[in-house]
Ligand SMILES: Cc1cc2nc3c(=O)[nH]c(=O)nc-3n(C[C@H](O)[C@H](O)[C@H](O)COP(=O)(O)OP(=O)(O)OC[C@H]3O[C@@H](n4cnc5c(N)ncnc54)[C@H](O)[C@@H]3O)c2cc1C
């Protein structure tokens with residue numbers, strides 16, 4: 216079957232680096248987003264898009280991979296990194312009124328942003344963000360955009376207009392088929408993300424990033440942010456950091472000491 | 484009293500309720516009038532079991548689409564049933580499918596969605612969900628500000644209990660109007676996984692997890708798990724190597740567990756692994772490298788060779804029990 220060029224949108228979230236301590240701040244318990252990066256789970260979404268584009272001749276053959284982020288001014292860094300890795304264009308939705316948006320407000324604004332891009336063949340997202348970790352934005356986006364929902368794909372193929380994915384659950388592994396246009400979320404089993412190389416970093420400088428405000432995507436300010444969110448965090452408590460306990464080096468009886476420990480804790 | 488909808492999936496495994504359903508029904512009974520929304524058939528036994536947990540109304544659909552397509556038709560069912568009974572809350576299990584049903588019901592009902600609840604309480608009539616966020620570094624309380632609250636709840640959020648008086652719920656058949664796009668992602672093949680016979684990772688009181696250090700041999704990990712009645716977990720490196728199913732993976736992209744005891748064996752303790760296990764009550768680590776980051780969070784750490792330490796512990800447990 217004929218594999219024509221694809222117009223793909225990849226969702227890339229700008230999230231606090233999980234390697235560092237992360238903090239909730241202020242009376243609304245919002246996440247401090249200062250030390251942030253492109254969510255590592257979204258690298259798999261970008262890779263999935265690039266694999267499909269490459270197989271069809273890439274940008275030269277008319278394939279588009281637009282990296283879309285919604286977040287503060289600094290979130291442009293997530294788009295920039297995506298362009299360096301290989302996305303062809305960037306779209307950044309940025310507006311002060313977005314601060315504090317929950318998943319439903321986020322998916323509302325992301326759906327409006329995607330509609331500004333005209334007909335799209337595929338929307339590809341990560342399986343979960345490394346901050347919110349809800350995995351609900353992809354399902355909500357599919358619902359809002361009226362697209363088939365092909366989520367938690369651990370493998371993805373597109374032949375002609377047919378999308379085939381595998382979804383590995385606890386009890387069953389499912390094969391899913393849908394027809395383009397569709398929304399797909401991919402897991403970290405789907406592929407091996409590539410790194411930006413020198414050529415990619417140079418090329419990224421010439422790629423176009425569009426920044427749009429809420430007004431420009433036609434979303435009222437009170438439909439998003441703290442005002443438009445339908446959930447609220449009323450209390451937050453930091454868990455005391457775990458500390459190291461007793462560390463022993465095996466000198467022949469560590470297995471027995473382990474059993475002593477379990478017995479003392481009444482676990483055997 | 485307002486209706487609290489509990490979603491019960493009978494499409495894949497018909498005939499009985501799971502422990503999580505007992506827990507959700509117990510929570511719903513505490514918050515209002517529990518209404519079971521069932522995808523699939525409601526046998527007499529199932530209706531009786533629902534009645535025993537205090538369910539007064541059951542809305543059920545056996546439409547074939549519920550099993551033929553991924554997630555979306557089930558979400559249509561739950562949203563339309565919740566609207567029909569004017570529910571104030573919808574409770575679903577916190578599996579991948581449950582969370583996605585919650586997500587879509589939230590869109591359909593213009594309702595706030597909260598996932599990963601580990602407990603539910605009430606405050607002035609509102610349901611408050613308690614959850615752990617940022618890989619266990621915070622616990623937060625969240626609530627929906629919308630007319631309906633949609634919450635996905637983890638296992639063991641409550642001790643399940645039977646209603647004081649068992650009821651005989653009426654089963655109403657509901658005909659769902661599926662949105663066209665809901666019938667867009669067809670399930671073309673189902674391959675069931677072989678059951679291990681061990682406890683489920685998320686339900687287990689003890690988890691023994693192996694990493695790259697087991698070097699292809701999960702035997703010592705499984706033997707320790709079996710004498711402790713524990714579930715077997717794994718790092719991504721071990722699952723990626725094909726030594727064990729990815730369903731056993733613990734971490735950021737695997738299961739999030741908080742057992743009484745987590746025994747980490749031959750796992751270095753990368754941030755993505757910790758994200759799935761650092762809320763465990765007690766952590767024991769066995770690793771031959773004393774610089775492994777896992778030792779920074781272990782309550783009891785053994786610097787040693789797992790192939791010596793584990794079999795010795797297994798023998799010792801058997802000896803003490805004999
Ligand atoms: C997006 C993303 C998501 C990820 N999600 C997850 C996830 O969900 N879960 C997860 O676990 N990882 C995840 N990872 C991978 C993670 O970063 C680590 O690579 C992984 O956890 C390492 O597994 P390991 O500790 O088994 O292997 P290694 O880091 O190689 O550690 C093996 C350990 O075994 C010890 N060892 C070797 N031989 C012995 C012996 N005979 N006796 C005792 N000890 C021995 C070594 O000292 C070493 O510490 C993710 C990574 C990314 C990028």
Ligand SMILES: Nc1ncnc2c1ncn2[C@@H]1O[C@H](COP(=O)(O)O)[C@@H](O)[C@H]1O
Pocket residue numbers: 226227228229254256257260283284285286318321339340341342343344345347348349350351352353
């Ligand atoms: N603000 C955002 N900007 C871009 N993509 C997002 C945003 N929020 C969520 N996503 C996408 O949705 C996926 C799941 O996010 P979540 O539902 O928050 O776990 C992420 O992996 C992203 O691909």
